[in-house]
Amino acid sequence: MDLPLLLSTFATVFLAELGDKTQLATVAISGTSNRPLAVFLGSSSALVLASLIGAIAGGSLSGVVPADWLQLMASLGFLAIGLKLLWPLLSGAESTATADD
Numbered sequence: 757m758d759l760p761l762l763l764s765t766f767a768t769v770f771l772a773e774l775g776d777k778t779q780l781a782t783v784a785i786s787g788t789s790n791r792p793l794a795v796f797l798g799s800s801s802a803l804v805l806a807s808l809i810g811a812i813a814g815g816s817l818s819g820v821v822p823a824d825w826l827q828l829m830a831s832l833g834f835l836a837i838g839l840k841l842l843w844p845l846l847s848g849a850e851s852t853a854t855a856d857d
Contacts, residue, residue: 769807773803776777778799778803781799782795782796782799785799812824
């Protein structure tokens with residue numbers, strides 16, 4: 757097993773999942789239930805299955821599309837998401853507060 761790849765994948769997914777809507781949904785479900793183990797098993801199973809689908813899809817795509825192109829497409833996708841999130845700031849959009857307040 758490739759330990760550096762395992763660790764970097766774990767760190768990346770762990771940091772990406774902190775505070776995302778899946779974690780917030782898990783907190784909400786756990787807060788309304790008295791069965792935290794069942795909530796943990798359900799949410800972790802869902803994350804494992806989603807990750808498996810992603811790994812299989814990535815492995816399948818790598819047979820058709822060169823790895824450099826996959827990395828470029830992923831990078832452009834993240835760049836587009838980042839720009840969309842920053843667009844209000846970058847476009848100089850005015851805040852909703854007025855000087856009369």
